[in-house]
Amino acid sequence: MRFSIYRYNPDTDSAPYMRDYELTLPPGDMMLLDAILLLKQQDDSLSLRKSCREGVCGSDAMNINGRNGLACITPLSSLKQPIVLRPLPGLPVIRDLIVDMTQFFKQYHSIKPYLINNNPPPETERLQSPAEREHLNGLYECILCGCCTTACPSFWWNPDKFVGPAGLLQAYRFIADTRDEATAERLDDLEDPYRLFRCHTIMNCVDVCPKELNPTEAIGKIKDLMIKRVV
């Protein structure tokens, strides 16, 4: 099986380059991550992030044949050869397939990703009815792998100002939570030409999300609430 992988080591390389690899695979299908780890046995300078290897931690997000995804849950049989691997687009490359996620997490933290409730806590938990809890489905599952945000041209052009699909999905996750009391502040914070309204609904985020979540829908619901607030 043929691979073409983006290589860049800032200590030794003056510019990034693509390097070709050949791999003879054992019979049967395997995930892309397993194949990359076999390649790493050939060339141990190849660097990438990985942890859980089952699509839960979101560490091994990368650009696979031009499309962002998680290597650990992408079957090799689904990919055309040569398999071209690049780091996530739009973020600074630290080395090979490892990108600097600082800007991504800065935007995530900017939406205050925690419950805001200044009422004294009750004796037990703050309870939700099953119907209230239902609203969080399709939102809480986000693993913050960064596939969606780095597939978004609006984030490429304004990474310092546009929250990005992952951050906006989480913003809605807390707006939708009945235990959270800061809806007005959260909407105020996002009522901004850059932070929310750089989204032009091109839906790259929905296309690439490895967890099949829908940030565009969440962004639409935030806009619906903003309209509801002013009319």
Add this chain to the structure above:
Amino acid sequence: MVNRVVVGAHYGLRDWLIQRISALVMVIYSVSLVGYLLLQDNFSYDVWTGIFANLAMRTFSLLFLLALFYHAWIGIRDIVMDYIKPASIRLVIHTLVVLALIVYTIWSVQILWGS
């Protein structure tokens, strides 16, 4: 001046909404005008001027043009916000675009209501 990332202009919703509504106005106008013209057996200059002799049609046309200009303002501003980084150049472009659109509006009224 310190170089800080500044956000929080607290507008966006209104423009976003106006862009949607103006698009709707443009679709309704374009489809009805093109549809009407296609239904004419004998399309001539007289038919064309006849359409715009009607006050309601002139008003609808002006509404269409205003929708188009406002839509264009938001669209162009969005493009400038993405691709032009220095605030000073951006302000100059914004100003020129707004002035041009105001001139177009006056010109449109002149065309529709002129002799």
